[in-house]
Amino acid sequence: xxxxxxxxxxxxxxxxxxxxxxxxxxxxxxxxxxxxxxxxxxxxxxxxxxxxxxxxxxxxxxxxxxxxxxxxxxxxxxxxxxxxxxxxxxxxxxxxxxxxxxxxxxxxxxxxxxxxxxxxxxxxxxxxxxxxxxxxxxxxxxxxxxxxxxxxxxxxxxxxxxxxxxxxxxxxxxxxxxxxxxxxxxxxxxxxxxxxxxxxxxxxxxxxxxxxxxxxxxxxxxxxxxxxxxxxxxxxxxxxxxxxxxxxxxxxxxxxxxxxxxxxxxxxxxxxxxxxxxxxxxxxxxxxxxxxxxxxxxxxxxxxxxxxxxxxxxxxxxxxxxxxxxxxxxxxxxxxxxxxxxxxxxxxxxxxxxxxxxxxxxxxx
Numbered sequence: 001x002x003x004x005x006x007x008x009x010x011x012x013x014x015x016x017x018x019x020x021x022x023x024x025x026x027x028x029x030x031x032x033x034x035x036x037x038x039x040x041x042x043x044x045x046x047x048x049x050x051x052x053x054x055x056x057x058x059x060x061x062x063x064x065x066x067x068x069x070x071x072x073x074x075x076x077x078x079x080x081x082x083x084x085x086x087x088x089x090x091x092x093x094x095x096x097x098x099x100x101x102x103x104x105x106x107x108x109x110x111x112x113x114x115x116x117x118x119x120x121x122x123x124x125x126x127x128x129x130x131x132x133x134x135x136x137x138x139x140x141x142x143x144x145x146x147x148x149x150x151x152x153x154x155x156x157x158x159x160x161x162x163x164x165x166x167x168x169x170x171x172x173x174x175x176x177x178x179x180x181x182x183x184x185x186x187x188x189x190x191x192x193x194x195x196x197x198x199x200x201x202x203x204x205x206x207x208x209x210x211x212x213x214x215x216x217x218x219x220x221x222x223x224x225x226x227x228x229x230x231x232x233x234x235x236x237x238x239x240x241x242x243x244x245x246x247x248x249x250x251x252x253x254x255x256x257x258x259x260x261x262x263x264x265x266x267x268x269x270x271x272x273x274x275x276x277x278x279x280x281x282x283x284x285x286x287x288x289x290x291x292x293x294x295x296x297x298x299x300x301x302x303x304x305x306x307x308x309x310x311x312x313x314x315x316x317x318x319x320x321x322x323x324x325x326x327x328x329x330x331x332x333x334x335x336x337x338x339x340x341x342x343x344x345x346x347x348x349x350x351x352x353x354x355x356x357x358x359x360x361x362x363x364x365x
Contacts, residue, residue, distance in 0.1 A: 005213035009185070013221055019180045022282070024225045027174040028232060034170065035237050038163040049075045050112045051093040053082040058100060067123060076119065101127065109304050111328075118331075165324065167239045169294035172319035174229050175255040176288065178222030179263030179281045185214040186267025186353075187274055215260060223256040242327040247335075251326070254342050255319045261349035262315070268356040285316070292317035318342050 013019070059065050059081055071077040080087070085097040085105040096116040097105040101124050106113040227249060233239040241248055266281050291314055293300035300317060303310045311317045322338035329335070 002209050002213050005210045006217055009188070009214040009217045010221075012188075013181060013184065013217060016184065019184065022278075023174075023177055023180060023222070024229065027170060027177065027229055030170055031167065031229075031233060031237055034163075034166050038166060049078050050095050050116060051078045051080070051091075052116055053080050053085075053087045053091070053094045053097045055097075055099050056081045056083055058098065063127075064101065071119070077116075109301060164240055164327070165297055165320070166294060167233055167237070168323040169289060169292045169316065169320045171226075171229065171233065171323060172255070172292060172316040173285060173289040173294060175222070175226045175252060175319060176259040176262060176285050176315050178218070178225065178256055178259030179266060179285065180278060181218035181222050182215070182260035182263025182265075183267045183274075183277055183281060184263075185211070185218050185260075186264050188214060215264070218260045218263075219257050222259055223253055226252040226256050240327060241323070244326055247326060248323065251319070251322055251335075251339065251342075254339060254346070255315070258315050258342055258346040258349065261346050261353065265349045265353045265356075268353050288314050288316040292320045312341055313345065315342060315345050318345065 054068060059068070068077065068079050072079055080091075080094070082097065085099060087094055088097055088105060088107050095106065095110075095112045098116075098120065099105060101120065104117055104120055106116070230241070230248065230252060234241055263281060266277050266284075270277070272280070290296070291299060291303060291310060294316075300311065300320075311321070318338050318341050322335050322342070325334040325338065
């Protein structure tokens with residue numbers, strides 16, 4: 001019976017031409033507009049030396065001073081000494097103030113600030129590592145351990161195209177747009193929502209079997225559309241995703257499920273018509289995309305500074321950040337946090353949907 005429900009639902013969903021348009025063709029059209037609007041306004045941005053200020057007392061540490069000199073020689077940093085963090089307000093060029101090895105002040109959250117924090121975190125970790133190694137083996141060669149170039153090469157030297165962020169947000173929007181498939185499924189199995197749902201409610205097949213098959217179909221379709229859209233962005237529009245395509249596809253599978261469960265939640269949480277709920281989903285998804293920076297990139301930065309929790313509960317913003325970190329960062333730490341966050345959001349959607357669906361009985365079908 002599972003396969004029977006699977007096949008029937010698959011055929012039914014593929015007949016929904018309006019949903020196919022919104023799920024795939026609409027993002028493709030937006031992608032074309034983005035390419036036309038932003039394609040020629042910028043070339044890949046080259047890494048520029050970052051102006052940083054360092055506590056005068058900290059620079060008295062010979063080891064740290066040598067480290068800063070190396071950073072200047074490699075043209076990663078341009079260092080000035082300062083008594084306190086007030087230099088951030090008096091010198092517009094300074095992006096960060098290093099007060100101590102583990103305490104950094106910045107004006108805002110940005111690429112340059114992130115690079116400084118990454119370099120200093122790497123340095124602090126290696127100093128701690130060296131201390132432990134030297135205690136156990138005073139003759140150890142610490143030259144390679146102190147070399148931080150490999151840790152920042154992929155972050156700082158990679159060409160950065162700010163236009164990519166628009167397309168990453170568009171990808172996040174597309175995968176969450178899969179809510180329509182989940183919404184349609186809810187209309188097929190909640191007896192108070194549609195005629196087909198009433199028929200399914202009295203069917204001898206267990207509702208859990210039919211619903212599981214339908215959710216699987218919805219996820220497969222949304223996942224396939226997301227993968228096709230990634231291929232379109234990469235090969236047709238030339239959007240950079242790096243060489244971690246397998247990991248990106250894994251992210252797409254999770255975000256596709258998130259989109260479907262979001263749609264189910266919209267479907268079972270109220271008794272509005274299907275058209276009304278579709279409009280509701282579009283409005284919410286577009287709001288998520290706006291807050292993720294699709295229309296105005298600065299919005300996401302402002303939210304990150306003023307109310308960062310919004311970016312953590314916004315699935316479009318989470319997907320955007322995950323794709324961004326996967327491409328621009330060598331470390332997987334930030335990406336892994338985004339994936340965990342996305343899984344939590346998905347679980348919340350599932351639990352909330354089950355809450356609205358629990359123990360429903362209908363006196364008249």
